[in-house]
Amino acid sequence: MPETQDMAPPPSTSSSSSPSPPAANSRIHDGVLSARHGILTPSQQLAKKYRTEIAASASSCVSTFIAFPLDSVKTRMQAYKFRSFWDCVTQTKQTEGMRGFWRGSLAPLASVTLVRTVSFSIYSKSKQVYSSMLRPILGDNLISPPNTPGMKPCNPIYWFLSGATAGGAITVIACPFEFTKLSAQIELLMLRSKRSSLDDPSHIRKYKNKGTWQGAKDIVKTRGLLGLYSGFHLHFIRDSLGTAMYFTFYESGKALFSSTGGPSPLGIAASGGLCGLLSWVLIYPVDSAKSIYQRDVLTHPPGQPLPKRPFRFFNRRMYRGLGVSMTRSCILNSVFFSSYEYIKQRVNEFVDE
Numbered sequence: 001m002p003e004t005q006d007m008a009p010p011p012s013t014s015s016s017s018s019p020s021p022p023a024a025n026s027r028i029h030d031g032v033l034s035a036r037h038g039i040l041t042p043s044q045q046l047a048k049k050y051r052t053e054i055a056a057s058a059s060s061c062v063s064t065f066i067a068f069p070l071d072s073v074k075t076r077m078q079a080y081k082f083r084s085f086w087d088c089v090t091q092t093k094q095t096e097g098m099r100g101f102w103r104g105s106l107a108p109l110a111s112v113t114l115v116r117t118v119s120f121s122i123y124s125k126s127k128q129v130y131s132s133m134l135r136p137i138l139g140d141n142l143i144s145p146p147n148t149p150g151m152k153p154c155n156p157i158y159w160f161l162s163g164a165t166a167g168g169a170i171t172v173i174a175c176p177f178e179f180t181k182l183s184a185q186i187e188l189l190m191l192r193s194k195r196s197s198l199d200d201p202s203h204i205r206k207y208k209n210k211g212t213w214q215g216a217k218d219i220v221k222t223r224g225l226l227g228l229y230s231g232f233h234l235h236f237i238r239d240s241l242g243t244a245m246y247f248t249f250y251e252s253g254k255a256l257f258s259s260t261g262g263p264s265p266l267g268i269a270a271s272g273g274l275c276g277l278l279s280w281v282l283i284y285p286v287d288s289a290k291s292i293y294q295r296d297v298l299t300h301p302p303g304q305p306l307p308k309r310p311f312r313f314f315n316r317r318m319y320r321g322l323g324v325s326m327t328r329s330c331i332l333n334s335v336f337f338s339s340y341e342y343i344k345q346r347v348n349e350f351v352d353e
Contacts, residue, residue, distance in 0.1 A: 070328030077321030104184025111177030167243025272337030276329030
């Protein structure tokens, strides 16, 4: 009697019985068996299931650490006035040493890793939801399922909506970490503006950095737990719009630079760099407004009214540090997406190893 994939072969009655055909055992119901190399280990199965989260978290650690000094200079230039980029770099080096460029890096290393992991997970799931909602309306000729090669005219709609959903959701996680990071980055600048004696670099070097955890505790102590969410409204606007444009530009660039064999490593790096540049240029004034607002919160006692600063989109002040931010974003996202796509590819190849 012929064997089927869903039925076990009858017990052997003879020692000379031939083994069951390998094709009959080449798959298991969920596809975790490789026809050539056998069953995946539990860790490999887990890695394949959560490959998006693993790739995002590992890539975030690497790219954030590499680009953090530029982020630190960008924040300082937004919150305080320097003659130029090199003036900010020189003053930071003279007064705080090389460690000053990584001041407050612990918070973003933790937060960016967590935020990107959650963001990419939400984005991936949102694409499926919005695509299934829009395809019956727009039709298969205008919009394609997620993770399919090529680009159809209306694909940017569900990329944008998915990115906005992910950006808005992660603001709840990101805001406390980013406010703590900003507090650590401009801590000495705030002290210098209050104490003239700290203009002497030797006095500043004697100042002991409180650290990320102590900085967060001080904010909670003076302003309560909700104090960590100072500037949340601006952070929400920045992340919702910024993440929506970020993913839309990346997906569009990856589709544009793809060939019949898929996107090349250079195309992925270029798409990552371009999505960082374009999204930051468009959202940068909101980011500056957020940094200035949070600086005002830190420099005014709790309960004291904050100065009213009208938001002017084309004010030159709102673009301080834009060049630094664009350079940082280009480097960070090129490294991030190159690493992200490589790790995902390697995890997907577990079954073939």
